[in-house]
Amino acid sequence: MAKMHIVLRVNNREVETLAEPRMLLIHLLREQLGITGPHIGCDTSHCGACSVDMNGKSVKSCTVFAVQAHGAEIITVEGLAGADGSLHPLQEAFREHHGLQCGFCTPGMIIRAYRLLQENPRPSETEIRQGIAGNLCRCTGYLTIVRAIRAAAERMANAKEAAE
Amino acid sequence: MIPAPFAYHRPRSVDEALGLLRQYGEGARVVAGGHSLIPMMKLRLAQPEYLVDLQDLEELRGIRSEPDAVMIGAMTTQHELINSALLAANCPIIGETSLQIADPQVRYCGTLGGNVANGDPGNDMPAVMLALGAKYRLKRQRDEREIAARDFYHGAFSRALQPDEILVSVRIPMPVAGHGYAYEKQKRKVGDYATAAAAVVLTMSGGTCISAAIALTNVADTPLLAGDAADAVIGTALDEAAIDEAVRRARAAANPSADAHGPVEFRRHVAGVMVRRALMRAKERAL
Incomplete structure (x- = not known):
């Protein structure tokens, strides 16, 4: 099938490329654009390792075609750190609180948590657990993942209040 | 897992989408949120030749109340259903059910229309629609009809929907104020x-x-x-x-x-x- 011309923004950078309609967004990101933060875990929209932020929604990029992302704004874990390399508060908190063991689920966890905190800046522990219900950690390290997200939420909300 | 090849269309209006379905007939499938169809395509259990993506059809989105009914556009996502104050006040079983579908990522994509029209017996919304006495509005070129949810389902993936029709909205008779409701679901795991x-x-x-x-x-x-x-x-x-x-x-x-x-x-x-x-x-x- 003929490739289609698509234009999208990925991590604040315009990307123009050709994609076969059946190409999944995760393959476009990883294989064509070299953005390997989003991982392929289950490839069946269960595990959330491939999560990216698309038009302000957390989505599983193994279940979206690249052509569907034509015109979209995408953020992956690579897009969170500052231009100077400074870590995002979520990334800092995951490091401080040991929010990862093997690290495979981490990019998905962090990008999902990013959207969760945009929508709900001070979530309860239950809200965090429900909010990351679509992300599996096979090391079962949820306790510290939840702790890291809480700590990041606290820091981000306080910084925002101080700035206002 | 890579689906079989297909041609992709993203119409800008319902009329354009209906024209494509008319033109391509049974080889075409519409995709709403995609979280039932795309996994089926990856497994090659579904192999549409033409995929008609409804994501740009703003006319199919939104929740509004009429004096005697709540109208929900087919492309309204489960995430939107959960966050709707109108539904929380008038028909809270919809939000309660939406929260029990899949997981947050899937609910940002998954739509009411997709859930009720897909025809998988595992979909949660159809039973809720039966209980509420909902009606589905179906459109095709130069033709429109309404069918009761209670008459829509004939068998697994078999429902009263023609290949050239699109479900455009769901009409729910306004539930009586103070009604009792619940959706109870037993599942093995999240999602x-x-x-x-x-x-x-x-x-x-x-x-x-x-x-x-x-x-x-x-x-x-x-x-x-x-x-x-x-x-x-x-x-x-x-x-x-x-x-x-x-x-x-x-x-x-x-x-x-x-x-x-x-x-x-x-x-x-x-x-x-x-x-x-x-x-x-x-x-x-x-x-």
């Missing part, structure tokens, strides 16, 4: 389809149940309206004996098959448990 689930909508007056509808998810090849079970509680105080009888009748109506969710007897048992819990919770909530 799973139900082992069995039950939707209940009822009204109480002076301690007596004056109307009730009970519908079941994933215990037959279609969603089931358990009319006999509802009849067992109408006119009662929803006391233990009435609920026992409704549970007995719902179990008799259930016709599950054995699969990864468990053997037939277990799934029928769970259906009864879900009906019991949903009736009790709906009773507590009814004013």
Whole structure:
């Protein structure tokens, strides 16, 4: 099938490329654009390792075609750190609180948590657990993942209040 | 997993989408949120030649109330249903059910229209639509019709939807203020389809149940309206004996098959448990 011309923004950078309609967004990101933060875990929209932020929604990029992302704004874990390399508060908190063991689920966890905190800046522990219900950690390290997200939420909300 | 090749279209209007379906016939499939169809395509259980993506059709989005009904556009996502103040105030079973579908990522994409029109017996919304007495508005070129949800489902993935038709909206008769409701779902893990689930909508007056509808998810090849079970509680105080009888009748109506969710007897048992819990919770909530 003929490739289609698509234009999208990925991590604040315009990307123009050709994609076969059946190409999944995760393959476009990883294989064509070299953005390997989003991982392929289950490839069946269960595990959330491939999560990216698309038009302000957390989505599983193994279940979206690249052509569907034509015109979209995408953020992956690579897009969170500052231009100077400074870590995002979520990334800092995951490091401080040991929010990862093997690290495979981490990019998905962090990008999902990013959207969760945009929508709900001070979530309860239950809200965090429900909010990351679509992300599996096979090391079962949820306790510290939840702790890291809480700590990041606290820091981000306080910084925002101080700035206002 | 890579799907079979297809041609992709993203129409800018419903009319354009209907034209594409007309043109391509049975080789075409519409994609809404994609979280049922795309996994099927990856497994090559579905191999459409033409994929018609409805994502740009703003006219199919939104929730609004009319004097006697709530109208929901087919492309309204489960995430939007959960966050709708209008639904929370008038028809809260929709939000309660949406929260039990899949997981947050899937709910940002998954739509009401996709969930009710897909035809998978595991979808949660169809039973809720049966219980609410919803109607589906279907459109094709130069033609439009409305069909009751209760007449829509014929078998697994078999429903009253022509290849050139699109479900555009769902119309829910305005539930009585103070009605009781519950959607109870038993599943093995987050994101799973139900082992069995039950939707209940009822009204109480002076301690007596004056109307009730009970519908079941994933215990037959279609969603089931358990009319006999509802009849067992109408006119009662929803006391233990009435609920026992409704549970007995719902179990008799259930016709599950054995699969990864468990053997037939277990799934029928769970259906009864879900009906019991949903009736009790709906009773507590009814004013």
